[in-house]
Every structure is written in C-alpha cells, then in structure tokens.
Amino acid sequence: MSSPTWDPALYTAFGDHRARPFYDLTGRIAASAPRRVVDLGCGPGGLTASLADRWPEALIEGVDSSETMLDAARSRFGARQGLVFTHGDILRWEPAEDVDVVVSNAALQWVPGHQGLIGRWLEQLVPGAWLAVQVPGNFSAPSHTLMRELAESSQWDQQLRGVLRHTDAVSEPSGYLELMLDAGWDADVWETTYCQVLTGEDAVLNWVRGTGLRPVLDALSPREGAQFEEQYNQLLFDAYPTVERNGVVTTVFPFRRIFLVGRKPDGA
Structure with missing residues (x-):
C-alpha cells in the first residue's frame, strides 16, 4: 500500500488528543543523556521539538516520508539548534552507531510487516539504547469497521x-512483548483506551479525515470522495451519537492505543 497524502493542518486539528499518547509513550523512556534521538514518522514536527526541550544536548532528528509534513516542520522549527528534519522511508531506515533513542508514534501501522523492522532495529541498536513505539489498536472499532464495510459495498468495491x-495492520500487545523479550531487551508493553470527547458537528469524520480515511480519499476523485464521506458520516452518526452539553455538541470517541518501550541491556 502506498503512503497516503497528508494535510498538516488537518492532522493537528485535534492536537491535544493526538499529543497525549506521545507524551505517555516518551514519559517511559529513562535515557538521561542520549547523543542522538530519532523520531520516525515525525509529521509536522511539534512533538519532535518537545524531545529537543527534554534533551537539549542531543541531536534530535525527525524523519518522515511526506515532504508536506516536513515543510510544515521546517517552517516552524527549522531554525532551532540541534533539531533537524530529514526526508526518509521508515522501511529503509537503519540506526547509526550514535543513536541512543528511537521513537515512532502512530506511524508504523502504515508500514506492512513493521514487526520485522522492529526486530531488525532491536538487533542493530547499540547496548543501552531505547526504543519506544505507539500504534493505534482501534482497527476493530466502529470508525474503522464501518469504513471497511462501506468500501467493500457494491458501489465502492471496484x-x-x-x-x-485491518487485521494485519498491527499486532496485539503480547506479540510486541514477545518480539522484544526474544531479542533480549528489557520491555514494557501496555495498552490504553482514551475516551476522547470531541466537539462540533461531524467530529468523528473530521478526526478520521486526518488519518485513517486518507487512503480512501487518495483513491477516489474529489466528487467520489465527497459522496463516500457523506455515506460514511451517516453511519458514524449512528455509531457515535452526539450530545449537547452546555450548548456545545460533543461526541465520545473511544480510541485504543498500543505502547511498547524497551531498553537494550548493556553488553547485549
């Protein structure tokens, strides 16, 4: 599957909700003075920049395959010392000897067979290095199952x-844990379901437009994409009812995420 096109403004429209898993993930990294920190799938760069705040003496490198995302990152943070943004394909990325921390937040679900990549990185990273990965675990949620069912309907199947x-996009937490333990790493794997409260009309559709719906919109013409969205949005209304609270339209949107953080033992 080719990489979807990205809209930085649309992706960051729910910035607080998208940022929280990143901080929950990186908060479990106990590296004190890393030399080089790499954020794979850095997107528009705001979260990558927070790593420069945490480790000001390190070289912080954001890597992404989307020039649009990288342009947004460089325009905001390109002047900061010790922070660089590089165009690159996660499939082909390999850690240099000075890489002590690797972070990938909500990116590897787009990479078929990423479990093999993780296995390679576990072998290649230097002793004492940290690897921290977060992937969405919500592919069985209504937001995704309804999208797939509509895409497989007679109107859209062709x-x-x-x-x-869907089923092969990510592993279950136990699969990632076994991968890290088998490689001899100290590992911590967990999952969290965030009960996100979204506001405004068409809130769930707007959320999915920034991520999971991108491949569908890339495959359709603008007119077809608008028609698909209209049909999909009607299904979302039934699955995620809106409630008006204090004059504000709200929608509860549960979102499951899977986290894995590990350290390669010294001497390994």
Whole structure:
C-alpha cells in the first residue's frame, strides 16, 4: 500500500488528543543523556521539538516520508539548534552507531510487516539504547469497521479493493512483548483506551479525515470522495451519537492505543 497524502493542518486539528499518547509513550523512556534521538514518522514536527526541550544536548532528528509534513516542520522549527528534519522511508531506515533513542508514534501501522523492522532495529541498536513505539489498536472499532464495510459495498468495491488494511495492520500487545523479550531487551508493553470527547458537528469524520480515511480519499476523485464521506458520516452518526452539553455538541470517541518501550541491556 502506498503512503497516503497528508494535510498538516488537518492532522493537528485535534492536537491535544493526538499529543497525549506521545507524551505517555516518551514519559517511559529513562535515557538521561542520549547523543542522538530519532523520531520516525515525525509529521509536522511539534512533538519532535518537545524531545529537543527534554534533551537539549542531543541531536534530535525527525524523519518522515511526506515532504508536506516536513515543510510544515521546517517552517516552524527549522531554525532551532540541534533539531533537524530529514526526508526518509521508515522501511529503509537503519540506526547509526550514535543513536541512543528511537521513537515512532502512530506511524508504523502504515508500514506492512513493521514487526520485522522492529526486530531488525532491536538487533542493530547499540547496548543501552531505547526504543519506544505507539500504534493505534482501534482497527476493530466502529470508525474503522464501518469504513471497511462501506468500501467493500457494491458501489465502492471496484475503486477501493485492497486500499484499506485491518487485521494485519498491527499486532496485539503480547506479540510486541514477545518480539522484544526474544531479542533480549528489557520491555514494557501496555495498552490504553482514551475516551476522547470531541466537539462540533461531524467530529468523528473530521478526526478520521486526518488519518485513517486518507487512503480512501487518495483513491477516489474529489466528487467520489465527497459522496463516500457523506455515506460514511451517516453511519458514524449512528455509531457515535452526539450530545449537547452546555450548548456545545460533543461526541465520545473511544480510541485504543498500543505502547511498547524497551531498553537494550548493556553488553547485549
């Protein structure tokens, strides 16, 4: 599956909700003075910049395959010392000898077979290095199952066959834990479901527009994409009812995420 096109403004529209898993993830990294920190799938760069605040003496490198995202990152943070943004493909990335921390937040679900990549990084990273990964675990949630069912309907099947991944997109937490333990790493793997309260009309559709719906919209013409969105949004209304609270339209949108953090033992 090719990489989807990205809209930095749309992606950051729910910045607080998208940022919280990153901080929950990186908060479990206990590296004190890393030489080089790499953020794979850095997107528009705001979260990568927070790593420069945490480790001001380190070289912080954000890597992304989207030039649009990198342009947004460089325009905001390119002047900061010790912070660089590099165009690169996660599939081909390999850690240099000075890389002590690798972070990948909500990116590896787009990479088929990323478990093999993680296994390679576990072997290649230097003793004492940290690896921290977060991937969405909500592929069985209504937001995704309804999208797949609509894409597989007679109206859309021809244009969208093979566009969406689901059961093979990510592993269960136990799978990631076994991968890290088998490599001899100290590992911590967990999952969290965030009960996010979104505001405004079409809130869930707007959320998914920034991420999971991107491959569908890339595969359709603008007119077809608008038609698909209209049909999909009607399904979302039934699955995620809105409630008006104090004059504000709100929608509760549960979102499951999977976290893995590990350290390679000294001498390993």
